Amino acid sequence: MNSIFERIHMEEILERIEKLSVNAQPKWGKMDVAQMLAHCSSFQDIPMGNSFPPRGWLGIFVGKFARPVFYNDKPLPKNMSTIPTILITDKRDFEWEKENLKQKVMSFQQAGPENCSSHPHPFFGKLTPEQWGKGIYKHLDHHLKQFDV
Template identity: 25%
Template sequence: MRAIPFDVNDSELRETFFRRRLFEAILPLHAGTRPRWGRMTAQQMIEHLLWAFELSNGEAEVECSIPEPQRHSLKVFLYDNRPTPREFMNPVLTAGLPPLRHKGLAEATASLRVEADRFIQQASANPDATHTHPVFGPIAMEEWARSHFKHAYHHLLQFGLIGGE
């Protein structure tokens, strides 16, 4: 189990996390790895993270059903330096998890790496680009980076791949 510091406000830590630490942490993940909580399988978790990166890269789209006034107060979460609560339920997943899109965990993980790299490149080249987040609505790359960091950290904890909290 790896130790990865949690500091959503540290942009260098976030970039290192997306480039290297996330993928080092998921190396021991295998199809039979069971979560400490929740209902996702290992591959569902990787594909769920992949989908979030696809949203931020503009390769997938989602509507935000959260009313505008509520979104503003929810965005505070992106800036507070606390991990995503264990019991957080993504409103997009209330109907259940989507079907798997990849043949296996290795293929899904390879796709996640491609999208994470694409996110780093796009965030650097066009930091003001906005794409819709299912909870926060349209957000720019800085807020997407914060969201991805908290989101991925949460799922690494869920699968016991990092220590912390």
């Protein structure tokens, strides 16, 4: 499984983000491209230790068993539910969101696994830095595929 902590995979993600256009249309889901970028940035804040969404009751009871979905080799399901605090519904500026996400991806990769937050994922719970690295890559890959890049 690819990890955002590996430079080659970070660079691949950055190239794909750069290929996005303001007019890109989703293959699934309700977010437009700028909202998707903002969502990915908000998600990125969790392992970076900048955001601490609370654990929901469902995650507390089943998150541990579903955890491998986040970092295994299988694609994430389309239209999978998201963390309520990072569901983006308001209008966003595409160019700003694109640059913001790229900066966060680079900062996270450069900080390395040793600086990954120990705060639990709101649904899956406690993750190792290795699991976060794989999960972040997988999450970004999922949303970039959503917009055909």
